[in-house]
Amino acid sequence: MGRLLIKFIGLILLLIGIYYLGQNIIFSSTYYQYYYKSLPAVGSVLGIIGGVLSLVFFPRETGNFGWILLTIGIVLVFLSGGVLLKPTSLWNFFISFGTISVGYKLLSQGRINF
Structure with a gap:
């Protein structure tokens, strides 16, 4: 029971850290007049979805492809300009x-280990 509690505390700390660090990142999307300007945005969504799905459902078959x-x-995502990073304190x-x-x-x- 103690080991499970430690892992649960670790998971909670990990999620809290990601939450507070992620508050300073804003993802935005805009309407593009020409279709070729939205290609990096579409590619980023497809790449992230494909990578996550291959890592979660097919980790042995895909190897490093995910x-x-x-x-x-x-x-x-960064090339499409859809990510805004707000200033944060050190x-x-x-x-x-x-x-x-x-x-x-x-x-x-x-x-x-300290």
Whole structure:
């Protein structure tokens, strides 16, 4: 029971860190007059969906292909200009990144080594 509680606390910390770090990222979409200007936006959505689906449902069959699709999708998000990064304080970034790191460590190993 104790090990399960530690993993649950790790998952909660990981989600809290992602939530607070993700508050400063805004995804926007705009209407494009010409179809070729929306290609990076469409490609990013298709790449991210394909990468996540292949990693979740077919991890052995696809190998690294899912990670490649996910990376291409993320790069295309930034190329399409649909991501706005709000300014954040160093303290907020430090706390968010710290909770993500500690949560991941608790979730994967069940302990923290200082």
